[in-house]
Amino acid sequence: MTAALFKIIFRLLALLPLGVLHGLGALLGRLTYLVSAQYAARTRENLRQANLAFDEKQYQSVLSATVAESGKSITELAWIWGRPYGEVLGKVASCMGLEHIEAARASGKGIIFLTPHLGCFEISALYAAQRMPITVLYRPPKLRWLESVMRGGRERGQARLARADVSGVRLLYKALKRGEAIGLLPDQVPSRGEGEWADFFGRPAYTMTLVGRLAESSGAIVLIAYSERMPHGQGYVIHVEPLYPDFSQPVPQQINAALERVIRACPAQYLWSYNRYKTPRGVQPPASRFEEQRAV
Numbered sequence: 001m002t003a004a005l006f007k008i009i010f011r012l013l014a015l016l017p018l019g020v021l022h023g024l025g026a027l028l029g030r031l032t033y034l035v036s037a038q039y040a041a042r043t044r045e046n047l048r049q050a051n052l053a054f055d056e057k058q059y060q061s062v063l064s065a066t067v068a069e070s071g072k073s074i075t076e077l078a079w080i081w082g083r084p085y086g087e088v089l090g091k092v093a094s095c096m097g098l099e100h101i102e103a104a105r106a107s108g109k110g111i112i113f114l115t116p117h118l119g120c121f122e123i124s125a126l127y128a129a130q131r132m133p134i135t136v137l138y139r140p141p142k143l144r145w146l147e148s149v150m151r152g153g154r155e156r157g158q159a160r161l162a163r164a165d166v167s168g169v170r171l172l173y174k175a176l177k178r179g180e181a182i183g184l185l186p187d188q189v190p191s192r193g194e195g196e197w198a199d200f201f202g203r204p205a206y207t208m209t210l211v212g213r214l215a216e217s218s219g220a221i222v223l224i225a226y227s228e229r230m231p232h233g234q235g236y237v238i239h240v241e242p243l244y245p246d247f248s249q250p251v252p253q254q255i256n257a258a259l260e261r262v263i264r265a266c267p268a269q270y271l272w273s274y275n276r277y278k279t280p281r282g283v284q285p286p287a288s289r290f291e292e293q294r295a296v
Contacts, residue, residue, distance in 0.1 A: 003145035010149060013075070014082025018091065019233025021075040029071020039273055043067065046272040050201040052264060065268035072229060073120065073271065080122045081153020092127055093230065097240030100223055104242075105132060110176030110220035112211060114186040114243065116259050117271035118226040120236055122154070125183045127227075127238055129157030135175040136183035139164045169210065176218040186211060186224075186255050189275070192282040198252040201260060204286035205276050212251030224258055228266050239265075 013021065033040045047066060053059035080088055095101075104111045113128060115121045128134050136154065138161050140147050155161055162168035172182045189195070190208040198207040215222050222243040227236045243258050245251045263270045279285045 003143075006146075007149065010078050011082060013078035016079070017233060018076065018079050018235075021079050022072045022229075022233045025072035025075035026068035027071065028075060029067045029069070032071065033067045042275060043070070043273045046274075046276065047267075049203055050263075050267070050272075052267045062268050066270070066272055069229065069269045070271060070273055076120060076229075077122065077153070080120065080126070081149065085126070085156045088123065088126060089130055091235040092123065092227075093235045093237050095127070095238040095240065097225075097238075100240050100242050101128070101131070104221040104223060107221060108179055110179050110218050111181040112176070112215055112220045112222045113181060113183045114211065114222060114224045114255065114259075115183060115226060116187045116224075116262070117185065117274055118263060118266060119229050119269045120227045121185070123236055124225050124227045124238060125154065125159050126156060128181060128183070128225075129159035131158075132181050133158040133160070133175070133178075134181040134183055135160050135162050135171055137162050137164050137168055137172060137185075139188075172214060173218070176214060176220045182214070182220075184208070184211060187259055187274075187276060189278055189280060192280050195280075195283075196250070196252055197286040198250060198256050200256045200276065203277055205256065206278075206280055206283060206286075207252035207256055209252060211255060212245060212247065215245055215251070216247050224262060226262055226266070229269055 033043065043066060044063065047063055048059065053062055101111070111132070113124070113134070115124045125134055125136050136159060138154070140163060141150060151161060162171040175182050186208065187200075188208070189206050190210070194210060195206045195208050197204040199205070200207070211222070214220060222245060223240055224243055225238060225240045227238045229236060239262065241262070243255070245254050
């Protein structure tokens with residue numbers, strides 16, 4: 001598909017009501033699950049690993065809902081990125097925990113928003129950007145022409161993007177120093193040297209250490225935020241809660257424990273198809289590392 005054709009289709013999809021896009025997304029998710037054995041296997045494995053269901057019937061129910069919700073996360077991008085900013089914000093029905101944002105702003109300190117792959121994570125930063133400047137770390141898409149579409153949808157209000165490299169991290173530090181907000185995906189697998197192994201639903205996951213470094217050096221307040229997708233395209237409910245990291249303990253493990261808590265509240269909307277447990281290139285696998293520690 002050429003860039004021009006994609007942009008035309010994207011604009012046409014953005015004209016559809018959110019409920020219609022969610023319906024199409026549910027179909028897309030189920031179709032993808034049927035035709036992609038790797039996608040289906042990873043979704044099943046990660047969800048079962050989390051051990052969130054009481055029995056097989058409940059597991060199958062959550063799995064079915066997960067497949068549909070994953071598809072919605074794709075098709076709703078056309079609406080989130082393509083509709084006017086005010087209209088997008090109008091779909092936020094409420095913000096549970098807004099007082100934590102207001103208290104953090106009143107403190108004058110920087111704010112670190114941790115937004116996992118849960119619900120519509122795209123709308124969380126846009127919602128924050130109507131209230132304060134926020135710099136969001138991102139990885140450029142593999143398709144270069146897609147970046148202009150993505151930046152156009154994300155850089156609205158007071159939101160700005162920073163590439164996930166050394167220059168981008170510097171921008172994060174500067175934003176926190178100014179008392180502004182930054183946004184990170186805490187469950188995104190980092191590159192070698194930028195993470196450490198920490199349990200995530202009982203299995204080692206390579207987890208970023210950047211959050212701990214930023215929080216400890218800047219004194220910023222850490223908030224976990226996610227946007228729950230309401231049924232039938234009714235909109236979104238944003239949930240916010242504080243994280244008080246103990247810097248005497250491994251911060252990545254504290255973050256993963258907090259993520260587990262919020263995911264349990266909305267398990268079907270977590271992106272279980274994401275390869276959360278992969279070993280990045282050049283990183284020693286966790287089993288080998290633990291075996292060496294026992295041998296010392």
